[in-house]
Structures are given as structure tokens and as C-alpha cells.
Amino acid sequence: MIDIKFLRENPDIVKENIKKKFQDEKLELVDKVIALDEKYRATKLECDTLRGERNKKSKTIGGFMAKGQKDEAEKIKAEVNEINAKLAELEELEVKLEGDIREIMLVIPNIIDDSVPIGKDDSENVEVEKFGEPAVPDFEVPYHVDIMERVNGIDLDSARKTSGNGFYYLCGDIAQLQSCILSYARDFMIDKGFIYYIPPFMIRSNVVTGVMSFDDMENMMYKIEGEDLYLIGTSEHSMIGKFIDTIIPESELPQTLTSYSPCFRKEVGSRGIEERGVYRIHQFEKQEMIVVCKPEDSMEWFHKLYSYTVEFFRTLDIPVRTLECCSGDLADLKVKSIDVEAWSPRQKKYFEVGSCSNLGDAQSRRLQIRVKDENGKKYLPHTLNNTVVAPPRMLIAFLENNVNEDGSIRIPEALRPYMRKDIITVPENKK
RNA sequence: GGAGACGUAUCGAAGUGGUCAUAACGAGCCUGACUCGAAAUCAGGUUGCCCCUCAAAAGGCACGUGGGUUCAAAUCCCACCGUCUCCGCCA
Numbered sequence: 001m002i003d004i005k006f007l008r009e010n011p012d013i014v015k016e017n018i019k020k021k022f023q024d025e026k027l028e029l030v031d032k033v034i035a036l037d038e039k040y041r042a043t044k045l046e047c048d049t050l051r052g053e054r055n056k057k058s059k060t061i062g063g064f065m066a067k068g069q070k071d072e073a074e075k076i077k078a079e080v081n082e083i084n085a086k087l088a089e090l091e092e093l094e095v096k097l098e099g100d101i102r103e104i105m106l107v108i109p110n111i112i113d114d115s116v117p118i119g120k121d122d123s124e125n126v127e128v129e130k131f132g133e134p135a136v137p138d139f140e141v142p143y144h145v146d147i148m149e150r151v152n153g154i155d156l157d158s159a160r161k162t163s164g165n166g167f168y169y170l171c172g173d174i175a176q177l178q179s180c181i182l183s184y185a186r187d188f189m190i191d192k193g194f195i196y197y198i199p200p201f202m203i204r205s206n207v208v209t210g211v212m213s214f215d216d217m218e219n220m221m222y223k224i225e226g227e228d229l230y231l232i233g234t235s236e237h238s239m240i241g242k243f244i245d246t247i248i249p250e251s252e253l254p255q256t257l258t259s260y261s262p263c264f265r266k267e268v269g270s271r272g273i274e275e276r277g278v279y280r281i282h283q284f285e286k287q288e289m290i291v292v293c294k295p296e297d298s299m300e301w302f303h304k305l306y307s308y309t310v311e312f313f314r315t316l317d318i319p320v321r322t323l324e325c326c327s328g329d330l331a332d333l334k335v336k337s338i339d340v341e342a343w344s345p346r347q348k349k350y351f352e353v354g355s356c357s358n359l360g361d362a363q364s365r366r367l368q369i370r371v372k373d374e375n376g377k378k379y380l381p382h383t384l385n386n387t388v389v390a391p392p393r394m395l396i397a398f399l400e401n402n403v404n405e406d407g408s409i410r411i412p413e414a415l416r417p418y419m420r421k422d423i424i425t426v427p428e429n430k431k
Numbered sequence: 432g433g434a435g436a437c438g439u440a441u442c443g444a445a446g447u448g449g450u451c452a453u454a455a456c457g458a459g460c461c462u463g464a465c466u467c468g469a470a471a472u473c474a475g476g477u478u479g480c481c482c483c484u485c486a487a488a489a490g491g492c493a494c495g496u497g498g499g500u501u502c503a504a505a506u507c508c509c510a511c512c513g514u515c516u517c518c519g520c521c522a
Contacts, residue, residue: 044482048491055491058503062449077502084502206512228512247479368480376461376477 001105001333001366004037017111022120022328026108033104040097047090054083106213109332110362113299116336119326125339126326131310132319134343134350139405141346144396145277148174150407150430156276166267166282170392173409173424178285178391180418181316181398182260185287185389188312189258194289197259199238202229207241210367219268235261236385239290243369250373253381254293254301258388261286278392279351287388292369298358298382302336305386306356309340312388313353315414318401319343321350335360340387342397353394354387406431 007014011030018026057080064073117126148154153174159167170178190196208217208230222231232238239259248255262285278284289308291301306322313320325337337357341350361380364370371381391398402410409424416422 041482044491048482051492052490054502059449061502065449073502080502370479378479 001362002108002110003361003365004033004101004105007105007108008034008037013111014108018109020112020116020118020327021109021330021332023109029104029108033101033108036097036101036104040094040101043090043094043097047087047094050083050087050090054080054087057083106366107332109330110335110360112327112330112334113336113358116330117324117326118328120328121326122329124326125329126324128322128324128338130319130321131314132317132343134319134345136345136348137405141400141403142407143277143346144399147399147403147407147409148395150426151409151424152427152430153177153424154278163282166280168278168281168392174395176419177398177409177411177415177424178395180415181389181391181394182285182287183418184415185312186258186260188315189287189289189308189388192256192308194256194258197235197239197257199232199235199242199259199261201232201238201261203232203238203241204228205230207237207244210244211237211240211363220265222264222266231264232261233265234263234286235259235288236290239288240363240367240383240385243292244367245369247370247372247378248292248381250294250371253371254291254297257290259288259290261288263390277396279396281392284390284392286390289386289388291384292364292381293384294371295361295379295382298360298384299336301382301384302338302356302358305384306338306340306354309354309356309386309388313340313342313394313397315412316398316402317412318394318397320353323350323352331357333359333362333366335362342394342401344397344400346400351397353390353397356386357384359383359385 002014007030011034014030015027018024018030057076061073061076061080064070064076117124119125142150145154145156148170151174152172153170155169155171159169186196202224205228208221212220212233220233224230236259238261239257262283264283267280267282289305291298291305293301310320310322320340320342323339323341325334325339330337335358337355339352340354340356342353343349344351360382363383364380369381369383370378372378399409402412404410407426407430411419411422411424
């Protein structure tokens with residue numbers, strides 16, 4: 001959500017930005033909202049003046065009544081009634097205009113950073129950098145579910161029975177591995193100076209509508225029947241929600257938080273859920289990072305955040321690359337976004353394991369998150385979020401890159417203190 | 432699930448139809464005085480948003496939210512939301 005004052009003064013920049021995002025159908029909205037805004041401000045001024053008059057007159061009535069000047073009082077009462085009649089219609093218009101303007105402003109995309117590559121859709125995203133050698137071993141790497149099944153690490157049949165497609169039982173060493181990865185991710189971020197949070201896993205509808213668009217809400221969020229509660233799709237929802245409508249003292253910036261939560265997603269409309277395995281599922285766990293900072297610091301944080309994810313994956317010996325989201329693929333609220341992708345030696349390509357976004361002040365403006373500096377001046381901070389790691393998805397990369405030909409799984413150095421072993425071995429009957 | 436209480440600024444809290452919401456009173460915070468320095472004391476300042484503006488002033492809105500009554504609502508009426516306390520149940 002951009003500032004309407006900015007739009008008013010720079011309609012060309014806003015239009016240019018819309019074109020860059022290949023959303024030409026929204027171009028007309030710019031002039032439309034400018035006209036509405038002009039009308040709104042004129043109406044508001046008129047309303048404010050009338051209300052001011054009414055307040056002034058109304059106050060004198062009390063005085064007349066006290067002095068017993070009934071006739072005078074009645075005369076002014078009639079005048080006030082006249083003003084109120086005039087106001088009734090105008091106020092209705094004022095409210096309607098305000099609503100219409102907000103509706104449009106929510107749809108106009110945020111101004112993207114100059115550095116964002118121009119492109120229509122995800123096919124034009126740009127590889128930024130590779131880390132590690134994307135090696136392919138000389139044996140055929142099995143499908144991740146098969147790797148897990150061989151060490152008795154997953155039970156999809158039972159999950160289908162209890163919960164349906166899109167759920168899993170992880171068991172034994174693989175379940176432990178997932179917990180260990182999360183614990184390691186937690187400690188990794190704590191060591192980077194982030195504060196660890198375990199947030200609420202359910203949030204109220206007013207928070208949901210604050211942090212996401214209506215369409216996303218329909219397609220992602222599970223609602224608790226009979227309660228005003230939704231299961232979170234990511235801990236970003238509860239973590240950003242906690243700042244809604246607050247004023248943060250500047251001395252408390254930057255807020256650098258890392259949160260753990262299970263995530264629940266309906267994945268409506270994504271065919272990926274049909275695919276066997278744990279790539280796209282209804283329930284997964286994630287370690288997230290959230291930063292609220294001064295505007296001038298946000299780009300620096302942006303680069304730091306995704307490089308933390310890269311560093312994390314590298315300590316687990318997984319080759320990764322960073323892929324910058326092009327203009328057309330960038331969500332409307334975002335200024336800039338980079339995906340971290342892990343190498344799959346089986347598919348011989350990279351696949352998404354995390355996403356780092358700089359939202360500029362758009363999220364702050366929408367949610368009324370403000371910062372107060374030493375002089376009492378208020379401004380909107382920038383917000384960023386990034387995935388540290390989201391097992392089970394990252395398990396795919398982990399297993400494919402660390403499986404041995406005999407089906408055993410190597411545990412990288414960094415995880416050994418957590419796993420308390422350096423290899424997961426195949427049980428006798430599956431050798 | 433049952434019973435009760437409450438929702439006003441950073442916090443506690445007064446106000447129960449108008450002339451104290453630029454919100455009493457108390458605390459906190461900021462500035463200044465006193466002091467070698469601090470504490471204590473004294474004086475002043477300290478809500479957010481909108482509109483307008485170079486800036487300020489003036490004006491408008493907000494007493495949980497939304498309606499209603501009224502010339503006028505924090506105050507009266509209705510609905511909803513939330514919080515707390517006790518009891519019950521419970522990891």
C-alpha cells in the first residue's frame with residue numbers, strides 16, 4: 001500500500017511502476033483515485049466546517065437554557081437542525097469516498113526497487129549467485145519419499161487414513177532429523193542476534209484481514225469452526241500482527257526476531273498438493289525471521305537476511321542459489337524479493353526453499369505500525385521477512401544431497417551435536 | 432461451561448447529558464532551576480489521526496466497536512467485541 005500523497009504528487013511514477021509489473025489494467029485506477037481523493041478532501045472540508053459550526057452553536061444552547069432564555073435556545077436549535085440535515089447526506093458521501101479510495105489503494109502495487117529486473121512472470125526471474133557445487137553423484141538419487149521410507153522415516157499411508165492427502169507422519173530418525181534442523185536453525189538465528197519467539201498458532205480474523213489480501217485468505221487459511229480464529233499460514237502472520245496499531249520508540253529499532261511455528265495452508269488451486277511426497281503439504285513447520293527497521297537500513301537488512309539462509313544451508317552441505325523475483329512475479333506489497341533455492345541432484349535443478357522480502361513501508365502503512373524518534377516525530381518503519389528454513393521441504397534437499405548409495409544418510413558436522421550421530425543407517429530388513 | 436466486574440492518554444484513575452477532553456488527581460517520561468554530582472524539591476512540557484500549510488495557527492474525528500435517542504452523548508438505550516476475577520473442566 002503506497003501513500004496517497006505520493007500518488008497524488010507523482011502519478012507518472014505510479015503508472016510507470018504499474019507498467020513495469022505488467023498490470024496495465026490497473027493504470028486507469030490512478031486517475032480514478034486522484035479524482036476520488038480530490039472529491040473526498042473537498043467533501044471532508046465542507047463536513048468539517050459544518051460540524052464546526054454545529055458544535056459552536058450547540059454549545060451556546062446550554063448557556064441560553066441556563067439563563068432561561070428559552071426562545072433564543074429554540075431558535076438556535078432550529079438552526080442546528082438545519083445544519084444536521086445538510087450534513088447527513090454529505091457525511092454519507094464522505095464515508096463512501098473514503099472507503100472507495102482505500103479499496104483502490106490496496107490494489108495499487110508498491111513501488112518496486114530500481115534494482116528489480118523487469119519481467120512478466122516467474123520464468124523471467126534472474127539467478128543472482130550460486131553457492132556450492134551442484135553435484136550429481138554417479139548413482140541414481142532416489143525420490144525423497146523413498147529415501148525416507150527406506151529408513152522407516154515416513155508413513156504416508158496412515159496419514160492419508162487419519163487426515164487425508166497432504167499430511168504425513170514423520171517417524172524415527174527422520175522425525176528427529178526434522179526437529180534437529182529446527183533446533184539448529186533456532187540457535188543459528190539466536191547467534192545472529194535475533195530474539196526467539198514462539199507465537200500464537202491461531203489468530204483472529206481482524207489480524208488475518210490486516211496481514212493478507214482477501215483472496216489469499218480464502219485460498220490459504222483454515223478457519224476454526226464456531227470461533228473467530230484462523231490457523232496461521234506462517235508465523236509472519238502472528239509476528240507482524242503483534243505490531244498492528246502500535247508506536248515503537250526508535251530506540252527499540254531494529255526489531256530482529258526469529259519465530260518458530262507450524263504452518264497450515266489449504267493450498268487451494270495449487271495442483272502441487274496432488275504430488276506424492278512432502279514438497280507441498282497442508283501442514284509444515286518453519287523457522288522464520290522478521291525485521292522491523294529504519295527505512296534507510298532496510299536494503300542492508302534485506303541482503304543480510306537472505307545471506308543468513310544461504311549460510312545456514314551451506315553449513316548443511318546443501319548447494320543453493322539465489323533467484324531474484326522479477327517485477328511481474330513480485331507480490332503487490334513487496335519492494336524487492338529474493339528466493340533461496342536448493343539443489344536437487346535427483347531433478348538436476350534448483351527448487352524454492354525460502355523467500356526473502358523487503359516490504360518497504362507498505363505493510364507498516366497498512367497496519368499502522370509507526371516509530372517515534374527522540375524528538376517525537378513519527379514515521380513508518382520498513383518491514384522484512386525471510387525463511388530460515390522450512391522443513392519438511394528442505395528435507396528433500398537435505399536427503400538428496402546427503403544420501404549415500406546404500407541408502408544411509410550422512411549427517412553434516414553442524415547437525416551432529418543435535419542428532420548425536422553422524423549417520424542414519426538402513427535397517428537390516430531393507431538393505 | 433457458570434457467576435461477576437470492567438474497557439477514558441505511557442500507566443493508575445476521576446468524570447454518570449452541555450460552560451474542565453488542550454481529560455481532574457497520582458505516577459512515568461522530557462526540559463529547566465537548585466547541587467561538585469545525584470536523590471529530594473520546585474517550575475514548565477508530554478495522546479493519536481485527518482484536513483490545511485514552507486511552517487504554525489485555526490478546524491474536524493477518536494472515551495473498546497457499531498447503531499439509536501437528543502440541539503448536544505464518555506455519560507441514556509440496543510447490539511457486538513475484548514479483558515480481568517472466582518467456580519467448573521483440563522495438558
